[in-house]
Amino acid sequence: MNFTYHGLEHKPMIIAAVVDPNTGEQFGCKMILDTGCHKTSFPAILASRFGHNNDHPDVVKGIGCTLGGDCHFYTHTVKIGLLDESEPVAEDGKAIIRWLSKSDSADFIAEFKSEYGIIGRDIMREWKSVEFSDMDKPRPKIQIVT
Amino acid sequence: MKVLICRLAGLPLVSAMAGSLLITAGMRKKARMSGYDKLMLFVEKSTEEHPRSKVVIDAGSLTVVATGKEGEGLESKIREAKSGGRFVIVSQKSDDALSCNMHTFGL
Numbered sequence: 001m002n003f004t005y006h007g008l009e010h011k012p013m014i015i016a017a018v019v020d021p022n023t024g025e026q027f028g029c030k031m032i033l034d035t036g037c038h039k040t041s042f043p044a045i046l047a048s049r050f051g052h053n054n055d056h057p058d059v060v061k062g063i064g065c066t067l068g069g070d071c072h073f074y075t076h077t078v079k080i081g082l083l084d085e086s087e088p089v090a091e092d093g094k095a096i097i098r099w100l101s102k103s104d105s106a107d108f109i110a111e112f113k114s115e116y117g118i119i120g121r122d123i124m125r126e127w128k129s130v131e132f133s134d135m136d137k138p139r140p141k142i143q144i145v146t
Numbered sequence: 147m148k149v150l151i152c153r154l155a156g157l158p159l160v161s162a163m164a165g166s167l168l169i170t171a172g173m174r175k176k177a178r179m180s181g182y183d184k185l186m187l188f189v190e191k192s193t194e195e196h197p198r199s200k201v202v203i204d205a206g207s208l209t210v211v212a213t214g215k216e217g218e219g220l221e222s223k224i225r226e227a228k229s230g231g232r233f234v235i236v237s238q239k240s241d242d243a244l245s246c247n248m249h250t251f252g253l
Contacts, residue, residue: 009190095233115236
């Protein structure tokens with residue numbers, strides 16, 4: 001399956017669906033495609049929005065490494081979905097997801113202060129290819145083959 | 147000579163027709179903007195219009211359902227917007243100069 005998206009904010013950033021496989025709930029999220037990041041990540045503050053609790057005793061916690069130094073993360077169960085290009089949302093207001101990741105976990109990082117997530121290589125390795133073009137244009141083109 | 151005159155006279159017509167076709171093609175191209183592109187443009191525009199706030203967008207109706215800052219009841223507004231399983235996007239203007247390094251990681 002082929003997907004062609006235009007990036008937001010002059011970046012390789014797309015609108016993706018974040019899906020909680022336990023409840024089936026879907027959330028829209030801006031996500032940067034970062035080939036330098038091995039694990040899909042979100043700001044920790046978004047965990048509760050996706051139905052998770054960073055303070056739950058069963059949540060896997062740890063210390064990782066980022067460009068900014070050590071970081072504290074919480075691992076939660078989420079899948080990433082790619083939206084239909086022609087009709088991303090159905091008439092009933094629900095997202096139309098054409099591809100859903102097999103990977104079902106992401107790190108929620110305490111020091112990550114933003115309103116977007118990062119799609120890392122754990123998701124990208126499930127794709128056949130990803131290509132960036134027109135990177136000097138306001139809306140870079142991102143082509144994903146799954 | 148007559149043929150030449152006819153050909154020359156026909157040029158503007160051909161040119162006009164070609165121009166018309168190009169305009170039509172251009173309109174078709176514009177009309178063919180994908181649903182994803184419409185959503186993306188709406189998210190960008192709404193975020194630009196509220197540079198100091200988080201913007202809660204109903205992606206189905208392309209409407210801004212709430213704006214605000216964290217800790218100002220924004221989470222309850224998001225939960226309300228999501229009622230019935232609607233696909234909601236929360237957006238915030240990111241700082242280009244600092245994103246992905248100092249600002250992103252709270253340094």
